[in-house]
Amino acid sequence: MKKGIIATILLTAVSVLPAAAQEVVTKKVPHIDFGNTAWMIVATALVMFMTIPGLAFFYGGLVRRKNVLNILMQCFIIMAMISLEWVVVGYSMTFGTSTGFLAPYIGDFHWAFLNGIGINDISPYFVAQENARIPHLLFVMFQCMFAVITPALIIGAFAERINFKGFLAFSLLWSLFVYNPVAHWIWSSSGWLFKMGTLDFAGGIVVHINAGIAALITAIMLGKRKDYRGHAIPPHNIPFVVMGAAFLWFGWYGFNAGSALAADGLSVNAFLVTHIAAATAAITWVVIDMLVDKKPTLVGICTGAVAGLAAVTPAAGYINLSGAIIIGVVVSVVCFYMVAFVKERFGYDDSLDAFGVHGMGGIIGSILTGVLATPLIQASYSGLLYGNVHQFNVQLIAVVTTVVYSAVMTILIFKLVEKTIGIRATKQEESVGLDETLHNEIAYTTID
């Protein structure tokens, strides 16, 4: 204590600028912390990198050569379109606090067009750093990237057979009426699942389950690809798949460690468990590959890593190292079973396994968060393993509600778009390839 006082006096004495002296005083109230702000700008950019080029190339490599541009285009335009949607109404619908009976379910429009958010305003949201916060606008930007990647994940389910206008309409409506409300329930301070105590650190439920279920529904409703014969269609460019998966892994550090909204110990723990869960899941997938099919595949190791990343997302702020390893092993076993056997048995054409990998990864991770959450990381949160049955039940309620809501709303939005704009590409477009027919461009030309 005495040392602290002396240090403060010394600091004040040596500082010639009045601003520096003022900073020492203001440490005890919420303020914009420069270190946290710097990290969160980087984290936001990392999450942006996940959609383009990360997811774009991960998915782009998995499709056939005649449809790769269509996938890249879908990822790119979703970045542009949902970013605008986010600042126009999305942020306000998600994080705006409303009054009345709708408050737990959806925000109002008082932050529409970011109205009233000044450049020096402090973010209303924080995790462990109540005082050392970031600018409100940075929180808006960080969350924008989450709103963008969620509908982009669904692309994997309807790849190679959707028409472009139908895709745009579906993605926009889905973001407005599925992503925004579900994110409000779980992440807004007035959301009903938030108040119930749901743990979703970086979006296992909001992003991965939400998109994964929409993926399963759209894959079924849109029907199979013309050429689908009950098994995967071989990827056209596996180096793209590897590059995309590596970009996703890299960007995921921003996704998960950034969700601490600060550069602190909690953030670094999320960084560590994210990395280790991805590594464990990648190795587990390769081991299964070698046991089942005798050979380790590149598509396999990439799929395993992405499944591990999706699964650790909800848990990253609550589990320790052992939790990360358990999640990594479990998720690869379950996801392998889903994509190798269940998909074939039921015959739905989830082209790039958006449901099998992201949806199932999110479900495994979100439920395991209710088991493995340890008070060693955040003292107030613990899971089943530490005797907290309640947390496990809350996680189940959140998962089931999100699955049901996402499924029902996806069906309604799909039907609406199908009846008005049309959503399935024509047979001609599908067989010639969407690159040439929808975009008038081809990826691999013979022109020097």
Added chain:
Amino acid sequence: MKKIEAIIRKSKFEEVKEALHDADIQWFSYWDITGAGKEREDMVVRGQVFESSYIQRRMLSIVVRDQNLEKTIKAIMTAAWTGELGDGKIFVSDIEETYRIRNGQTGADSLY
């Protein structure tokens, strides 16, 4: 003058190449081809094992003088052989005329 086109296993390409060089064929063109027949080979994508009718092979194309036809074909036949289904095929056809662009040589003089 004859054109020899041969479809061979990728795994036999290096052996065929050396056999052709030994038979004094100093240059030939080749490209990767995909066959879509009734024959099937196992493929694995994300744990799903299935039979694919798309089979990867390599095609060579060589134009030779008539007197060199036999030894060239023998070189390919010997080097590309495994005895299993799918060793490939060789097609021989007549060539009407050839020209060497550099000096205008025509006919057999411009060939191996």
